[in-house]
Amino acid sequence: MTDADRAASGPALGGRLLTLTAGGPAAGGTFVARHEGRVVFVRGTAPGETVTARLLEDPEEKADARFWRAEALDVLEAGVDRVPSVWEEAGVDGVGGAEWAHIALPAQRRIATEVMQELLRRAGVSSYPVDEVQVEPAPHDADGLGWRTRVRYAVDADGKVGMRGWRSHEVRSVGADPLSARAVRELRLGEWTAPEGTEAVDAVAPSAGPASVVLIGRDLDPDAVEIPESWGDADVAVRTAKGLVPLRGDGTVHERVGERLFAVSATGFWQSHRRAAELLSEVVASGLRAPRGGSAWDLYGGVGLFTAVAAEQVGRDGSVVSVEGNRRASQLAAQNLEDLPQVSTATADVTDWVRARRGGVDAVVLDPPRAGAGVELMGLLATAVRQRIVYVSCEPATLARDLAAIEKKGWKIVDLRAFDLFPHTHHIESVVVLERASS
């Protein structure tokens, strides 16, 4: 395909081709370039390289815009960090979700470190030496492959299973799918044709028990699903507008962390990297230090991963409340931790729940979705928590905002660790430990 063909066929509004030289990283895995003085955020490139890029904006319509966006089509002069992509099917005109697959893994972590430090600086975080923050690999993750234990595949009108392209609705083949865990790849969903009405397929490779496949579609008929041989002994369910209908198994998967087994809904939240649950549990445990016989809250608690950590620390004479908005996850948290009398669960919006509390708590762990906890909740916690807060985050931009907010309320950061739990993408996981500035 020539550049001109690509310019005409891609998702671009504009499609004009520019020659750009990429500089430092910016939001969303892009890099900053300049064209006639205007900033252009370029996807699919790497620092220091010169590329032919397709503008995603119509330059006539966006003549007054402060910046434009573009995606690299051809590399004219490769940067030192460029390597052959680990995922041929990702990238320009390919599947989304692996936007750094063409960048060497150590360089990805160096770039993520720059992004993280810059976001903290820009938010005005001041109680911690931001220059010391480094994005660390997960233990024993040498190549950043085979880590993804939760994968949502898209399905097109013909039943083809794949992933959507970046800014595109077209379902594209995932090929070798190298970021997915082996048990997910072995399902060979890309070679299977989904029954009519399937809108998406969730595949899970849990750490205990069989894999799971869930076909998702509002009006799917569970009786019409034939389970192919390639799925082996995987659990299978169908999720329609009426709810989850298990065809094989009970609609949950099982995850082992240390000695404990957690049941998780087959379509529910669990940390995706195969080493994440164990690693984050250890880092939360060392930061939280909830006092024996004391009290703790696990906010955005899911099925109770960090509740178990806090419960172990406070012991049977203490108390831990796991607060979670999803009813099914909350029920599973209660079931997963039923041997721990110090644990109770609340199904509620976290901010509403904390706002309604009278009296304080010794220690809090919170692990919100990408939107972060928000300034109101940080203010409530600044008052309610007596000793320590551990903030687990998958979105450094909202984390930085929330840290700056709680610093203004008299708290300081005593530890900040960042982890590459999403290799070959720009996403970063972090764990921050906070104490009262006067302590």
Ligand SMILES: C[S@@+](CC[C@H](N)C(=O)[O-])C[C@H]1O[C@@H](n2cnc3c(N)ncnc32)[C@H](O)[C@@H]1O
């Ligand atoms: C990033 S997950 C963390 C779950 C858990 N800590 C874990 O590691 O398995 C965020 C959780 O917050 C829940 N959630 C999102 N928004 C919420 C809200 N406003 N109030 C309560 N729970 C919420 C989601 O259902 C999800 O289970």
